[in-house]
Amino acid sequence: MGLELYLDLLSQPCRAVYIFAKKNGIPFELRIVDLIKGQHLSDAFAQVNPLKKVPALKDGDFTLTESVAILLYLTRKYKVPDYWYPQDLQARARVDEYLAWQHTTLRRSCLRALWHKVMFPVFLGEPVSPQTLAATLAELDVNLQLLEDKFLQNKAFLTGPHISLADLVAITELMHPVGAGCQVFESRPKLATWRQRVEAAVGEDLFREAHEVILKAKDFPPADPTIKQRLMPWVLAMIR
Secondary structure, three states, X not given: OOEEEEXXXXXXXXXXXXXXXXXXXXXXXXXXXXXXOOHHHOHHHHOOOOOOOOOEEEEXXXXXXXXXXXXXXXXXXXXXXXXXXXXXXXXXXXXXXXXXXXXXOHHHHHHHHHHHHHHHHHHOOOOOOHHHHHHHHHHHHHHHHHHHHHXXXXXXXXXXXXXXXXXXXXXXXXXHHHHOOOOOOOOOHHHHHHHXXXXXXXXXXXXXXXXXXXXXXXXXXXXXXXXXXXXXXXXHHHHO
């Protein structure tokens, strides 16, 4: 068996892995794990990833979890352009710096924006107080400013003149609040121009394909009560 990727493109790290593999011509078998149906919580998927999270990778008898680890594995196994994860010590360190920062900052605020603005009230039928939503969007705004001031600055991409894993991870995160209807780029021309560069670098068709699901999040039908009961503990743990 060749490379298998267990993904759901509703998930931002899954989108990053999917775009990277597709863009670099890495052959893989796509195994869809439907998060909205709770398939990641099943005993069957636990055999692949006991953490019950996507993405996950199987390469023959080898299994790997965690999106950053998967991206780095793919850069090392397959012949991909150096700019994704440069050999130069300091250039690579800049990519590592962003990947280390984003886990508890931008990822958290983008995830919370999607769930508080759309997924709780629309999909789960659970109201979110105006105060909670306002606090979530304020946190998102702080992290967007940090992304711009600390990482992007006046460069073409987050870590230099070329796209890297940092940009791919960042843009897939930001499309979460975009899918919720947040005005992420409209008042931030520097970030908007960066987004255009990233889309052009990965290919507009591939970018659109990867984000088709998240951009329809507001149209998700309400969850079945049984599914809702199963998902709630996972959701609350994920966005806390």
